[in-house]
Amino acid sequence: MGKAKLKEHRINRDWCKGCGICVELCPKKVLELDAEEKAVAVRPEDCIACKLCEIRCPDLAIEIITEPDEK
Amino acid sequence: MPIKDYIRERFFPHMWCPGCGHGTVLNSLLRAVEQLGMSKNEIVVVSGIGCSARISGYVDFHTLHTLHGRALAFATGVKLSKPELNVIVPMGDGDALAIGGNHFIHAARRNIAMTAIVMNNKIYGMTGGQFSPLTGVGGMATTAPYASIDRSFDVVELAKAAGATYVARSTAFHAQECTQMIHDAILHDGFSVVEIMTQCPTHYGRKNKKGGPAEMIKEFKDITTPIGSKAKQENPGLIERGVFVEKDLPEYCAEYDKIIERAQGGA
Ligand SMILES: Cc1ncc(C[n+]2csc(CCOP(=O)(O)OP(=O)(O)O)c2C)c(N)n1
Ligand code: SF4
Ligand code: SF4
Ligand code: SF4
Ligand SMILES: [Mg+2]
Numbered sequence: 087m088g089k090a091k092l093k094e095h096r097i098n099r100d101w102c103k104g105c106g107i108c109v110e111l112c113p114k115k116v117l118e119l120d121a122e123e124k125a126v127a128v129r130p131e132d133c134i135a136c137k138l139c140e141i142r143c144p145d146l147a148i149e150i151i152t153e154p155d156e157k
Numbered sequence: 158m159p160i161k162d163y164i165r166e167r168f169f170p171h172m173w174c175p176g177c178g179h180g181t182v183l184n185s186l187l188r189a190v191e192q193l194g195m196s197k198n199e200i201v202v203v204s205g206i207g208c209s210a211r212i213s214g215y216v217d218f219h220t221l222h223t224l225h226g227r228a229l230a231f232a233t234g235v236k237l238s239k240p241e242l243n244v245i246v247p248m249g250d251g252d253a254l255a256i257g258g259n260h261f262i263h264a265a266r267r268n269i270a271m272t273a274i275v276m277n278n279k280i281y282g283m284t285g286g287q288f289s290p291l292t293g294v295g296g297m298a299t300t301a302p303y304a305s306i307d308r309s310f311d312v313v314e315l316a317k318a319a320g321a322t323y324v325a326r327s328t329a330f331h332a333q334e335c336t337q338m339i340h341d342a343i344l345h346d347g348f349s350v351v352e353i354m355t356q357c358p359t360h361y362g363r364k365n366k367k368g369g370p371a372e373m374i375k376e377f378k379d380i381t382t383p384i385g386s387k388a389k390q391e392n393p394g395l396i397e398r399g400v401f402v403e404k405d406l407p408e409y410c411a412e413y414d415k416i417i418e419r420a421q422g423g424a
Contacts, residue, residue, distance in 0.1 A: 141333060144184065
């Protein structure tokens with residue numbers, strides 16, 4: 087199985103409640119909360135597409151899109 | 158099928174507070190169902206009352222939102238009448254083990270095939286932070302302003318003793334592990350209990366000075382350890398995670414079918 091490469095962080099700003107869990111637990115410190123307390127990928131180039139943010143988000147607000155899409 | 162196909166998007170964003178661990182349980186449950194590749198029509202989610210119980214409103218399966226503590230009783234009715242369906246019962250710690258404690262032990266004793274997910278935040282979240290049978294000695298709650306003196310149940314030990322044939326524990330921090338356990342519990346032909354420790358930042362967190370959602374979810378990493386680890390021997394206070402019981406015993410609906418056959422003059 088080849089390593090999936092990041093294409094995009096799809097963050098649903100209407101659903102994100104700014105809890106900070108993804109920010110705090112990202113192993114590469116890719117994410118931050120912006121002025122509106124919504125998660126944003128500020129260092130997407132460091133992302134290893136581990137999807138830990140996606141599977142822990144209590145609000146289903148973050149999705150890691152990779153290529154080639156394994157789905 | 159992406160997990161969004163399994164939710165009722167019109168009800169999102171959901172009602173849970175920012176950083177509520179119950180949301181991660183929903184996330185894990187959806188991934189487990191996606192991995193199983195089941196159709197929405199094969200699944201029934203039955204819940205009682207509580208923040209945790211609200212999960213049934215968000216999933217696009219057959220759903221029943223019933224009475225506080227009584228979800229397993231309703232679920233038993235559903236399962237006996239339609240044994241071909243996969244019945245999942247997400248419950249709060251109060252729902253499952255305070256008011257619903259009797260239903261819990263007897264469903265386990267009967268070994269009826271369904272998956273009980275105990276979303277254990279150690280508190281009554283929905284009603285304002287009263288202590289539950291899982292708060293434990295020293296825990297603070299609105300109804301225990303000088304700390305609780307009640308000992309806590311151990312969900313795993315209780316489920317084991319009552320006869321559940323699949324028993325596992327994980328936490329919201331260990332979301333991948335949760336998905337695997339829910340997946341296996343749904344496939345298990347008997348009464349399955351998956352305890353998932355979740356954070357309630359709004360009540361338990363505030364009363365017990367646990368910090369915000371991120372601090373609370375990280376604590377689950379520090380206070381738990383895989384079953385039988387070296388860390389557990391060195392620090393017996395750690396809470397074990399993993400699969401504690403997985404065994405085959407006669408399943409209730411199958412046994413009931415045999416009785417029907419006998420009553421109809423087969424024997
Ligand atoms: C018969 C009955 N008794 C009491 C209540 C009030 N009540 C609603 S939810 C709840 C407890 C919720 O705690 P828990 O089950 O742990 O769920 P959580 O909100 O923490 O997820 C109580 C006591 C009720 N709705 N019905
Ligand atoms: S975990 Fe989800 S809800 Fe929380 S800040 Fe990140 S994207 Fe937003
Ligand atoms: S996929 Fe992993 S590395 Fe990338 S933002 Fe999410 S947690 Fe961080
Ligand atoms: S009160 Fe607690 S359990 Fe209920 S939604 Fe808020 S954080 Fe979650
Ligand atoms: Mg609770």
